[in-house]
Amino acid sequence: MKDGQPSAIYLKDYQVPAFLIDKTELVFDLDESVTVVTSHLHMRRNPESKHKTAPLILDGGEDVKLIAIAMDHYQLPSEEYCLTDNQIIITATADEFILTCETLIEPQNNTRLEGLYRSSSMFCTQCEAEGFRHITYYLDRPDVMSVFTTTIIANADDYPVLLSNGNEVSRSVNEEGKTVAVWHDPFPKPAYLFALVAGDLNVIEDQFVTQSGRTVELKIFTEAHNIDKVDYSMDALKRSMKWDEDKYGREYDLDIFMIVAVDDFNMGAMENKGLNVFNSSCLLASPKTTTDDGYQRVEAVVAHEYFHNWSGNRVTCRDWFQLSLKEGFTVFRDQQFSSDMNSPVVKRVEDVSFLKTAQFAEDAGPMAHPVRPASFIEISNFYTLTIYEKGSEIVRMIHTILGEEMFRKGSDLYFDRHDGQAVTCDNFVQAMQDASGINLSQFKRWYSQAGTPRVEVSGEYDDVEKTYQLTVSQMTPPTSNQPTKLPLLIPVRMGLLDNEGNVLNADLDGVNAQEHVLHLDKAEQVFKFKNVASAPIPSLLRGFSAPVKLSHNYTVEQLLLLMSSDNDGFNRWSAAQELAVRELTALIEQVKLGETLTVESQLLVGFKRVLSDETLDKSMVSLILTLPSQAYLSELATEIDPHAIKAARTHLKRLIGCALEQKFADCYSQNNAKVDYLPTADQIAQRKLKAVALSYWNESDSVTARRAVIDQFNAADNMTDQFSALSIAVNVGHSDFQVMLDDFYSQWSHEALVVNKWLMLIAGQEADNGLDQVRGLMEHEAFDLKNPNKVRAVLGGLGSSVSTFHDTSGSGYEFLADQIILLNKRNPQLASRLCTPLTRWKKMTPSLSVLMQKQLERILSEELSKDVFEVVSKSLA
Template structure:
């Protein structure tokens, strides 16, 4: 059972399981007042274990044990011990069959782990340790078994009964009940087990694999969502084809299924053959989902499908290796999204998450390596470090090896470890063996926490035509780690001449034409690179495509940033130069007198972006987004959030006033004719149009107001309708704000996913989302404390996006968040632990704020019966 002082689990203490389970035979009797689970395990001693004739220990959580039998003989209470969290059988033979019957109550399961009910539907979430909430089992990923599952339920209430694998038998049982039996021929860890039972609509399609096999594709949704499946189904088929063509991975079962669930702690889960999705991550239509949602759904569908090989066929040995499957699969889904959309825009999106959120994690009290050395509660380690930084580590291997050798390495990895539970070392070793590269030093990326800092300086010897670039790397101390070793860092570089031309990067050793871009490999603390044959001092284009997850410190001048913003052929670095310029201008205004001038060159740069139709409009749409307040806070030494917000707003309004006519022209130029489509071109046009509209409403422009009202009324898609709603909500037109919010809700109140967007628009707004309004949203009839999406859309959006209101000087925002965390800790500790995050960076802020944040954390710490999940986050935050 849960304890207030959880034990720390260490990677160094890993031991192979004492017993293996070859097959699992499950029978679920689903009733309204509970579920009886019959489990029969074929168990044998692990020949690789040194535990000898150790007792059999099975994990459990919140189970009522009804019976235990060994090889068909019922055991008496003296022959086993039920500790609640463990079922222990002292004396077992080398090989045996264990039968266990447990009773669980899914209808009362608010943690949403194991088997629970959501909107009248039974569903499961077993990763990471949810299977122990269903039946007693060795709940660890290195115990891989073949599952056969029979599901029995009332036929009228639950006509659809699903589990992993292929359905092999079905029939009626009498008294209005029926059953379906599913068999998964592939061994898997229990965290990939899934079960769904409900009254669902089935949408079908087919996919023909590269070998000519026809795969039955099925989506299951509630009847009201029947028209929202097409995009996810199309995304699935694109993912399947891409994985065959790019990685040579063909799907292996006869059926692939997706189920949409409203109440889900995560985004989606890759259970073998039966992916369960949070409804917000899979359902979409033109009328109810934004362009961002369409793109997100495509990426998540791809991610979960790609897990079939990078996570299911080859899984992680233990939870310390979580990035083995998640980092690799995030990299794969990022490749996919870049291939089907804009590679530059995708890279910008990924790096924005890294620099704003993952770097903050790396610099905070919960900092941990991509392969952690210890944890208390595994659910706290589904982090941006595991996922996003883990993906960057794989991306660096791809950069160092090149696409052909990387593909050779991934082929070897899948071939060598199919059906196994392995480690990040096994993945890197496959890359080494395939390519012949020594990646020994590169492994430090998995072992060392923190974001490396690269200090770059340069000089030009005009007499010899030599440009010298000096790069020094260091890694800040993080909790439990000091004195870190230099890491192997790929550093992509270009040099530009005064006319914007790319210059050759000629090393002294080059015997032929030199390339205009190189990937330098940093392995020591300091490197000096010399480039010869230059007639002028170049402007360096550093870390192109963000070739490593590092911070670069270089004394760029505003002239250099403006130059790169206009001329860099690397689209990512062009965007990055614009971001650096905007950051420099905003930072210069923080705490400055109100009449301080704003560099006129910033206005000129943005005017050029808006008016130049020859530029990639998708890139322009991203370049017009000012750096977020969260990113500016991350860059600050001692952040004053209200002052940062004020400076950013001042720059935004200054730009909007100066560019008012350009913004109106941009809006009108990007009005669309023809049918709505989710294409890069149309997405860019809508993004530009809505950015222009948002800027106009920031300065209370009357023409902008009329444009927003017209767009809100007449839009045929959610991107534009929500864009107009957000612009009006963030304006000073209070009457408009109230009216459009009411109209929007009245129109979409029956659609939970759209209502979540409605909540979020208000909670993230410093005008509509002050604490009194946030409290009112929590009392709204559409809000539901049992639904994680609703909680995230109000509490999460307020604390994570509405930084001006959250960081009020009186600390009321911090106390509000502490109240909600304490409330949720009793019902859904996973969600509670994730909501704490904004408070964990208390040391990042100016003293007036940090002390109040710390006090709110201490109040959470002192809550009686604190869950393991929240305990770990809060105690590490206060100690860090």
């Protein structure tokens, strides 16, 4: 950072705004070269503010040019206000007034993708968190809520579709022949929820009748060539609306709900009131171009953004420190929805697998922060897995502690009590406490303490007394700026199994049941179960009832029993993962010592049982058969040696594939049935298991297995089967994989989202010339540095390639640093997120650690955006 360091903003310094904006009237005159924005802000001093004579300070961006400013029609001369790069300060104001600003912006040159910008041939907006200040001067903070009226003026031929928040109230043609569309949103909202879209778009339309009998118009807009890919999104939207009424009693409130697909977007989607703007990768779906994972992502994101209408829009955040108030709660809601639409156990395993791999790593890294951060330099850096995924787990724990009925009462009270308000995480917890009568004061520590708690459990059985005693302790390791941690309230769901895998009844505190929820609220506690018929095997943390690292000294035999017999599906998967981790850990140490790799795999025994169990859900089988990822093993490691981890995983997977070759061949054959594609849970499960079986089968030297890959690739009538075959061919080094890659691109070069998958697959190859291939991709006709999806595809693929990214010369780290420096000025949000792989440098093996550190220091020497500076400086601290 060449100049002065940016300063941090602290939660403890929060003050209510000195002014409020009751009405916001916006006029956009859209043009190819420059857009004129006129705002009329109906303002008044905030009666709750203690600063009765405070100046008016409006936020603006360095890319916003002020043309004129007036107060109650009085044009302010320059000496009556102070204009800086990012603020207007007006000292003298009345208690009530109308402030009019006229500004110029150039959306076509906006590479930050914040505020108003061009994507392809359309104008669109992204205003969360602080993008609105790149449109015009405003009180750009979430606790300033205003009723918006938006007028859009544009050339009718180029921009026949003109959209904004709320309901369209008029449309006319002015004297210049331009279309003038006026939209009004009757619900007060902060500026971050503002949206505008203008373009030549196609639309599909439908209707939804609410539980009170109102008809809501539903519209999804895309560019013409993508309009055939949004039927599934419309179906997901209608199911989301029905589910939210049934599950939470939340009815949609406007006359119209719209979604627009945008190709250039920094995030996944945005919940702007009544006008959601989506990254096209989260909205478009068709069998030929979208994998099963893609369909499930579309379903989840559509639901997530719709559910924000209440958990985020009608009730929003007081300040950005409370971001998880809306995001954590809404992630929990979309996870519930996806569980109800598909397999609850499979959904839970997938969510927890992601949490344990990525969020736990974040908790242990330099950017570790509480779910409600105490400070930040750039808010965009705190759209993190901690805010979203751990935030969701905190809401889930409240649900576990209160139970379904009381949780619903709590959510009803929260929405009713705070409708139309900007509130805090404490308000949410208080509503849950008031509705249930359960004291959650200690539980609130989850919001303020960073890090992943470690829970250790030991058990002792008394054969004479028929009692089983569990000793449970908790400890949260120190994190940056938080050396001391207090005990948390941790709900631990558990059951007891006998040696045959049957569930035992047991008494705990006078309650006889097969399952109990332990409330761990001290550093160490003892729980004594009575009337336990035989020495039990504890099934702990069922359904992953708390985001903790659990430690219990299971024997291999006990893990095999849990894996094959536990009636909690999540713990069957967890036991398989634990077995695999133990074997992989031994192999990793052998690699480091230069020893011959050898392991007597008990995992084989468990896999045989699972493959033979026809009662198991096929998705569950595929999850159990999947080895812990490179990323997860890295998170578990005290010192990360990526090459050793890769060698261990490769060895164990090949060992299993060869030993169970016929089992996997049979499994593949049994699941290779030809059916018309549907994204249903049963079909998805079958395709997933087929892919896992084919992958393991190809670890053997079977010519038949290699032929099956080619046949599946050529005969596939859906993207799931075709891309899984291509991925297997690339990953095992199939002799024809390059021909297959070329054929794939030739077939799909006109489909941007499919090409992104191709880019990521090539960039992630384990190849001797990997970095040359990545450089070639960035020069390829299919690549565009302005498109975040393409950048993430190539550089995300690079980060997953051990041989390329972690090359012992440091060339992979240097190349990534080059791209971060390049993107720092073009798109700071994207650049800061690309820093994540380098931030793990302190955990790397020393020879790699020093190379990563060197590149971070090189980045820091540049003139950096706040986004990149915060991540890099904290990483080096």
